[in-house]
Amino acid sequence: MLASLIFTVAVAAAAAEPPQAPPVRELASGVYLQPGGFLPGRGPDGNSVMFDGPDGLVVIDTGRHVWHSDALIAFARARQRPIAAIVNTHWHLDHSSGNGRLKAAFPNARLYTTSAIDRVIGPGGFLTRNLEGARSMAGTEMEPVQREEVQIFIDTMEHSGALRPDVVLDRSQRIRIGGRRFDVHVTDRAVTDADVWLYDRRSRIAVIGDLVTLPAPFFETACPERWRAALDEVWATPFTLAIPGHGEPMTRDQFALWRSAYGAFIDCAHGESAASACAAAWSRDIAPFTAGDARAQRMAPQMAEYYVGYLRENGGKSPDCLAS
Numbered sequence: 001m002l003a004s005l006i007f008t009v010a011v012a013a014a015a016a017e018p019p020q021a022p023p024v025r026e027l028a029s030g031v032y033l034q035p036g037g038f039l040p041g042r043g044p045d046g047n048s049v050m051f052d053g054p055d056g057l058v059v060i061d062t063g064r065h066v067w068h069s070d071a072l073i074a075f076a077r078a079r080q081r082p083i084a085a086i087v088n089t090h091w092h093l094d095h096s097s098g099n100g101r102l103k104a105a106f107p108n109a110r111l112y113t114t115s116a117i118d119r120v121i122g123p124g125g126f127l128t129r130n131l132e133g134a135r136s137m138a139g140t141e142m143e144p145v146q147r148e149e150v151q152i153f154i155d156t157m158e159h160s161g162a163l164r165p166d167v168v169l170d171r172s173q174r175i176r177i178g179g180r181r182f183d184v185h186v187t188d189r190a191v192t193d194a195d196v197w198l199y200d201r202r203s204r205i206a207v208i209g210d211l212v213t214l215p216a217p218f219f220e221t222a223c224p225e226r227w228r229a230a231l232d233e234v235w236a237t238p239f240t241l242a243i244p245g246h247g248e249p250m251t252r253d254q255f256a257l258w259r260s261a262y263g264a265f266i267d268c269a270h271g272e273s274a275a276s277a278c279a280a281a282w283s284r285d286i287a288p289f290t291a292g293d294a295r296a297q298r299m300a301p302q303m304a305e306y307y308v309g310y311l312r313e314n315g316g317k318s319p320d321c322l323a324s
C-alpha cells in the first residue's frame with residue numbers, strides 16, 4: 001500500500017508541467033521586462049529588465065528558478081543577441097541564482113554588482129548561516145516543492161563564485177555596460193549593505209531592485225532609515241517609469257505613493273502603535289497596488305505585522321545592518 005502510494009505521488013510529480021515564466025513585455029524601444037513571480041510554496045523570482053545595448057543584452061537580475069533564467073536565455077537566443085552583461089541589484093538569491101545559468105549559456109557575459117556578496121558568503125555571513133540551516137533541513141522530511149526550493153539554494157551556494165562580480169560597482173557613477181551608458185547608483189546600506197539601482201536617460205526608466213517591493217518591503221538584511229534616503233534619491237532622478245524588484249512597473253505617482261507608505265510604515269514600527277495597526281495602515285496605503293489580487297491583499301498585512309515585530313526585536317533594523 002505504502003509503495004503504491006509513493007509511486008502514485010512520484011508519477012503525479014513527474015507528470016506535472018514545470019512552471020512557466022510570464023511572457024516578456026517591451027517597456028520602451030530596446031527595453032524589456034521579464035516579470036518575476038511568486039508561486040505558492042516557493043520562493044519568489046525578482047523582476048528582470050533587459051536593455052539592448054551595442055554589445056548585446058544587459059540583463060538586470062536573473063531570478064531564482066530555472067524557468068525564469070531559461071526565459072531570459074530563450075529571449076536572447078530568439079533575438080539572436082548575446083547576453084553581454086548581467087547586473088545584480090543586490091545579492092538576494094531571488095535576483096541572482098540565475099547568474100550561473102546565464103553565464104553557462106553566454107560565457108562572455110560579465111557580472112556587475114557590489115562586493116557586498118563577499119561578506120554574506122564569508123564565515124558567519126547571512127547566506128553562510130542560512131546554508132547551515134538548509135543542509136540540516138535537507139535530511140528531514142519535506143514536501144517535494146519545499147525540497148526543491150531548499151536544493152536550489154544549496155546548489156546556488158555550492159557555485160557561489162557565480163554570485164561574485166567580474167566588475168565591482170563600489171560607487172555611484174555614469175558608466176558603459178554592454179556598450180550602453182547608465183547612471184549607476186550604489187546605496188550606502190538600504191535593503192542590503194550596498195544595493196545597485198540604475199537610471200537609463202534614453203528611456204527614462206529606473207531599475208530599482210528591492211528598494212520597492214510588493215506586497216511588503218523585505219527587511220531581513222535592511223537598514224530601514226538608509227533605505228528611506230535611497231528612495232529619496234530615486235525620486236530626485238527624472239524617471240518616468242520605475243521597475244521594482246517585485247510587482248508591476250510604476251509611474252512617478254505610483255512610486256510617490258509607495259514611498260510615502262514606506263515612510264509611514266517605518267515611523268509606525270518605530271512608534272508605540274500595535275503591530276497590527278501598523279500592518280493595517282500599510283495594507284490600506286498600498287491598496288491601489290493590490291486591488292484585484294486576493295493573495296497579495298492577504299499577504300500584505302501578514303508580512304507587515306511580522307516585520308514590525310522583527311524590527312522592534314532588533315532595535316529598528318535587521319541584525320545584519322551595520323549602520324547605527
Ligand SMILES: [Zn+2]
Binds near residue numbers: 246
Ligand atoms: Zn527580491
